[in-house]
Amino acid sequence: MSATTHDLPEQGVAAAVRSYIGRTRGxxxxxxxxxxxxxxxxxxFTVLRPSTFTNAFNFSNLLHQGAAVIVIxxxxxxVLLLGEIDLSAGFTAGTSAAxxxxxxxxxxxxxYASVLACILTGAVIGTCIGALVARLGxxxxxxxxxxxxxxxxxxxxxxxxxxxxxxxxDILLAINNDNMPVWAGWVLWAVVVxxxxxxxxRRAIRRRSHGLQAEDLSLVVAKSLVLAVxxxxxxxxxxxxxxxxxxxxxxxGVPQVVLVLLVLLxxxxxxxxxxxxxxxxxAVGGNAExxxxxxxxxxxxxxxxxxxxxxLAAIGGILIASRNNSIxxxxxxxxxxxxxxxxxxxxxxSLFGGKGRVLDAIxxxxxxxxxxxxxxxxxxxxxxxxxxxxxxxxxxASVDALSRRRAASTGNV
Amino acid sequence: xxxxxxxxxxxxKSFGPVSVLKGVSLKVYPGKITALVxxxxxxxxxxxxxxxxxxxxxxxxxxxxNNVVTLHxxxxxxALGIEVVxxxxxxxDNLDIVHNLFLGREVTxxxxxxxxxxxxxxxxxxxxxxxxxxxxxxxxxxxLSGGQRQTVAxxxxxxxxxxxVILDEPTAALGVAQTEQVLxxxxxxxxxxxxxxxxxxxLNDVFEVADQVSVLYLGKIAAQLAVKDVTRNQVVELxxxxxxxxxxxxxxxxxxxxxxxxxxx
Ligand SMILES: Nc1ncnc2c1ncn2[C@@H]1O[C@H](COP(=O)(O)OP(=O)(O)OP(=O)(O)O)[C@@H](O)[C@H]1O
Ligand SMILES: [Mg+2]
Numbered sequence: 021m022s023a024t025t026h027d028l029p030e031q032g033v034a035a036a037v038r039s040y041i042g043r044t045r046g047x048x049x050x051x052x053x054x055x056x057x058x059x060x061x062x063x064x065f066t067v068l069r070p071s072t073f074t075n076a077f078n079f080s081n082l083l084h085q086g087a088a089v090i091v092i093x094x095x096x097x098x099v100l101l102l103g104e105i106d107l108s109a110g111f112t113a114g115t116s117a118a119x120x121x122x123x124x125x126x127x128x129x130x131x132y133a134s135v136l137a138c139i140l141t142g143a144v145i146g147t148c149i150g151a152l153v154a155r156l157g158x159x160x161x162x163x164x165x166x167x168x169x170x171x172x173x174x175x176x177x178x179x180x181x182x183x184x185x186x187x188x189x190d191i192l193l194a195i196n197n198d199n200m201p202v203w204a205g206w207v208l209w210a211v212v213v214x215x216x217x218x219x220x221x222r223r224a225i226r227r228r229s230h231g232l233q234a235e236d237l238s239l240v241v242a243k244s245l246v247l248a249v250x251x252x253x254x255x256x257x258x259x260x261x262x263x264x265x266x267x268x269x270x271x272x273g274v275p276q277v278v279l280v281l282l283v284l285l286x287x288x289x290x291x292x293x294x295x296x297x298x299x300x301x302x303a304v305g306g307n308a309e310x311x312x313x314x315x316x317x318x319x320x321x322x323x324x325x326x327x328x329x330x331x332l333a334a335i336g337g338i339l340i341a342s343r344n345n346s347i348x349x350x351x352x353x354x355x356x357x358x359x360x361x362x363x364x365x366x367x368x369x370s371l372f373g374g375k376g377r378v379l380d381a382i383x384x385x386x387x388x389x390x391x392x393x394x395x396x397x398x399x400x401x402x403x404x405x406x407x408x409x410x411x412x413x414x415x416x417a418s419v420d421a422l423s424r425r426r427a428a429s430t431g432n433v
Numbered sequence: 434x435x436x437x438x439x440x441x442x443x444x445x446k447s448f449g450p451v452s453v454l455k456g457v458s459l460k461v462y463p464g465k466i467t468a469l470v471x472x473x474x475x476x477x478x479x480x481x482x483x484x485x486x487x488x489x490x491x492x493x494x495x496x497x498x499n500n501v502v503t504l505h506x507x508x509x510x511x512a513l514g515i516e517v518v519x520x521x522x523x524x525x526d527n528l529d530i531v532h533n534l535f536l537g538r539e540v541t542x543x544x545x546x547x548x549x550x551x552x553x554x555x556x557x558x559x560x561x562x563x564x565x566x567x568x569x570x571x572x573x574x575x576x577l578s579g580g581q582r583q584t585v586a587x588x589x590x591x592x593x594x595x596x597x598v599i600l601d602e603p604t605a606a607l608g609v610a611q612t613e614q615v616l617x618x619x620x621x622x623x624x625x626x627x628x629x630x631x632x633x634x635x636l637n638d639v640f641e642v643a644d645q646v647s648v649l650y651l652g653k654i655a656a657q658l659a660v661k662d663v664t665r666n667q668v669v670e671l672x673x674x675x676x677x678x679x680x681x682x683x684x685x686x687x688x689x690x691x692x693x694x695x696x697x698x
Contacts, residue, residue, distance in 0.1 A: 230549045233571075294546050296539040299528075303536055306527035313487055313523045314537030315507040374527035427575070 032236040048427060053419050054367045054383035057412075058390065065394035072397050077262035079254075080275050084196055086389030087277040088113070088339040089356065093363035093381035094284055095332030098325040100364055101292075101305045103373025104153065104160035106326065108145070108167035109333040109360055114352030115171045116141040117337030118178040121185035121347040124192070131189045135338060142334025143327050145171070150326030154319040160326075168357075176349050184348045187341050196277045196342035202259045205274035209248075209255045212282065217244040277339060281382065284332070288378040301325060305373035336360075355406070358413065359388050366416040372424060387412070436499065438463045438628045439484070439515070439597055444493035446479055453479045454490070455652035461597060466619065466629040468639040468660070471649030472672055477632045478520055480649070481599045485517040486510035511538070514596035518586045518603055520632075526575035530567065531555045533574050534589050558592045559584075562618055580611030587618055591627075598622055599630040604638055616642050636665055650675035 044052060065073040072078060092109050099106045106112075120138035123129040129137070145167065152163045179185055187193060200208070220240040227234035255274060263271040292298035300321050303311040312318050333352075340356075341347050365371060366387050367380025391412060395405045437460035446454040453476040461467050469477050482488040484495065486504035495502050497513050504510050510517075524533050531548070534555045540547045555570050564584050567577070574582060583603055590598050600619060604612040620642050623629045633639055639646055640660060647657040648671040655675045670677045 227549060230553060232549060232552055295544065296541060296546060299532060299536070299539055299546065302528060303525045303532075306525035307523070310523035310525050311536070313485070313507055313517075313519065315511060316537045374525075 033239050033242050036235075036239050048423070051368050051380065051383050053416065054380070054387055057366065057387050058383070061387065061390045061394065065390070065397065069394070069397045073394060075262070076257055076260040077271070078393065078397070080199070080258055080262065082386075082389045082393045083275050083278060084343055085393060086385045087196055087275075087281060088336040088343065089359045089363055089388055090281060090336075090381050090385030091284060091339060092333050092336035092356065092360035093367070093385050094288055094378050095329035095336070096360055096364045097288075097369050097376050097378055097381055098292075098301065098332075099160070099329040100361075100369050100371060101301050101373060101376050102322055102325050103305050104322070104325075105164060105361075105371075106149065106160065106329050106333075107164040107357060108149065108171055109164075109329065109336075110352040110354075110357035111168055111171035111175060112142055112145050112330045112333040112352070113337030113340060113356065114175045114347070114350075115145070115178065115337075116334035117341040117351055118175050118185060118347045120338065121187060121341060122178055124189060125185055125187065131191050134189075135192075138338055139331050139334045142331040142337075145334075146327035146330025147323070149330065150323035153326065154322035172353070175351070175353075179347055179349050179351075182349070184346045186346045192338070192342050193345060194276060194342075195280065196275075196339045199258075199271065199273035199275050200279070202273045205255050205259055208274060208279065208282070209251050212251060213244060213248045216247055217241075220244065280335075280339070284335075285378055285382060288328075288332075292378060297321070297324070302374055305375075355409070359392075359409070360385075362409065362413040362416060363388050365413065365420055368420075370420050370424065371417060372420070384416075435462055435464075437461055437496075438498055440496040440499075441480075441484070442494045442496070444480065444483065444495075445491045446476075446483060446488075447491060453652055454483075454493075457493070457649070457652070457654055459647055459654060460657065461628045461630055462645070463596070463628045464623055464626050465644040466623045466631050466642055467657075468643035468646040469630055469632045469649060470634070470636070470639060470646060470668065470672055473634075475649040476652055477649055478601055481517060481601060481630065481632065484510065484515060484599065486515075487517075507537075511593070511595075514594060516590035516593075516595040516598050518583075518590050518598070518600045520601035520605070524574045524582060524586060524589075526573065529573050530570040530577075530585055533585060534558070534592050536589075538593065554592065555588075558588050562588055562591070562621070564588065579606045580608070580614070583607065583611075583615055584618070587615070591622060595627065597628045597630070599632075601632045602634065603631070604633065604635060612638070636668060639668070640665060648672055648675075 044050070092113055096106060096109055116138045119141045120134045123137050124131060124134035149160070149163050149167055152158050153160045217240065220235065220243065221237070224234040224237070224240060258274045259272055261270060261272045263269055292301065300311065300316045303314070303316060304318050304321050308318055311321075337352055340351050344351070363384035364376065364381050365384065367377075367382070367384030369376030369380045369384075388409070391409055392405060395408060439459075439461040441457060441459040444454050444457040445452070457476075457480060459467075459469075459480070469480070471477050479488070483490040484504065486507045486509050489505055495504060497515075502509075502513065504515075525536065528536070531552050535551050540550045540554075542550075552570065559567065559570065562584070567581055567584070574585060577585065583606075587598075587600070587603065603615050603619065607615060616638060619629060619631060623644075631639070631643055643660050645657060646660050646663065646668060648655040648668065650671065653675075655671045656677070667677045
């Protein structure tokens with residue numbers, strides 16, 4: 021063992037960069053494809069539509085458009101980590117949102133009870149799917165394909181053929197339409213950057229005191245600075261007045277939905293990387309038999325992952341309903357699911373199981389949102405948007421498969 | 434001899450119409466290496482999977498320190514201190530060495546994984562086993578060589594206070610030097626007072642480190658003997674025919690073939 025107490029190599033900036041390059045070349049590409057495509061796509065659309073693509077209104081629009089897909093993708097990460105798939109996530113979002121709309125608008129329930137009913141609906145759907153997959157051992161592809169059809173019917177039943185259920189509650193409408201005050205956006209920025217820096221420093225100090233290899237202070241500072249600049253630029257951009265006539269109504273500040281995304285990111289990342297359950301999810305996805313022999317209750321882990329996945333899909337449904345002011349038979353239909361799967365995979369979550377992070381959903385979701393948004397600005401017909409998105413998803417899946425092959429040959433799974 | 438720590442009596446196990454174990458009895462002693470040998474498909478792996486709680490027996494009794502125990506799942510076995518290093522290595526390629534060592538038994542503090550403690554104990558355990566070939570304990574298991582993976586699997590079985598360690602062909606895929614290392618490791622475990630069961634097709638290994646040898650033949654134990662009392666040829670005979678020419682050997686083996694039908698019915 022080289023990792024004895026005295027010759028611990030400190031992880032400085034240079035060492036970190038070198039190890040990152042090494043990992044990337046070994047096939048562990050991580051978030052690189054998502055970040056690169058974000059940069060390239062943003063550059064292309066900026067050149068093609070310099071004024072409209074880059075203006076602040078469009079940027080916030082992009083976040084609102086992408087939020088639901090991102091949340092659904094976060095749930096899919098849990099399912100994909102197992103090496104399973106949930107094709108019904110889109111209609112789970114739609115059906116759960118419809119339940120919320122019906123009890124809220126038609127039965128006059130308070131908004132929080134309606135939200136609870138929505139998430140519970142998702143959890144119940146997830147329990148059914150999870151039980152069929154984990155207990156009976158039916159391939160998740162088949163179970164969720166059946167759920168995809170069935171839930172489409174349930175949604176139609178709830179909303180009525182050609183009907184819509186309007187959402188009139190101010191709080192629910194605010195979630196994916198309104199912005200925080202400008203000062204709150206900056207407070208959020210400070211909390212995120214400060215929290216990241218403090219936690220990193222504390223971790224490094226603790227590890228060093230335990231005689232373990234730790235990040236060098238310079239590395240922590242560098243990472244925090246990059247984060248501060250990136251998020252700072254975004255916050256600044258979103259703080260610009262984007263109303264056409266500010267005297268009538270002012271539109272500025274970070275969208276409230278960003279807070280929802282951040283809270284979900286932190287909580288779910290904690291679950292995956294800091295708890296035994298999270299570790300078991302990776303183990304089941306990596307080698308289910310090994311996990312079973314290690315005494316892990318594989319069925320329970322699978323069931324819980326499907327419940328988490330569908331519950332998050334339900335939350336995604338709330339965001340769609342909020343954005344559209346209503347629920348229709350098309351809520352969560354058509355491309356929603358493919359966009360969500362695409363988001364997770366483009367972000368770096370493997371379709372083969374055992375590899376992925378919650379952050380992937382956000383990065384990949386932003387890529388998807390930029391494509392949809394940019395193509396919209398170019399006035400491309402839906403046909404082109406579908407083809408381009410399908411192509412991007414294929415590219416992402418190919419990167420996944422190729423990096424997996426490369427990783428297998430260099431032993432970096 | 435001292436009391437056996439594990440005693441199996443009349444273990445029966447079949448897969449549908451195929452009866453694999455037809456009344457197996459085996460004693461395992463602390464501080465000793467008991468070799469379990471037998472031809473391919475004799476049922477060695479099946480026997481130890483039952484002891485690990487991975488694949489329960491159909492009938493028979495398992496005594497642990499003279500108490501009858503039932504082993505329905507891996508947790509019940511590990512709670513007694515029974516650990517198995519499987520033939521098909523049960524490691525997760527997508528996790529690093531530390532994560533694999535503590536898989537299913539993660540150390541937590543306030544509900545959070547205590548990575549520091551796990552990493553420290555992993556380092557200590559590997560050091561105690563004199564493992565020096567691993568570059569970093571934070572590397573993924575996929576990037577390890579066969580011998581290194583075997584070492585991780587063995588370390589995994591001793592990181593908790595285990596009493597009985599069962600190794601299913603730990604040297605099958607290894608080169609000469611790595612075999613030597615693993616055997617030394619196994620001997621060290623026994624010298625520390627653990628009961629070790631070593632499954633192997635390599636009689637060199639058996640005669641090099643084992644104290645006792647049990648021969649499994651057609652679903653029964655043909656003989657359980659002290660290694661110093663037998664010759665290699667006698668063991669080979671027992672493996673291939675269930676009996677040995679020597680008069681004083683194989684009282685069990687003599688009856689195995691003729692009693693087969695009564696045992697399975
Ligand atoms: N899950 C199973 N289902 C059906 N038959 C099985 C199963 N597991 C093992 N067997 C059968 O039981 C018999 C004993 O298998 P086992 O793996 O215990 O042999 P072994 O002694 O470990 O052999 P080897 O030396 O090749 O590892 C074989 O005939 C095998 O085909
Ligand atoms: Mg075997």
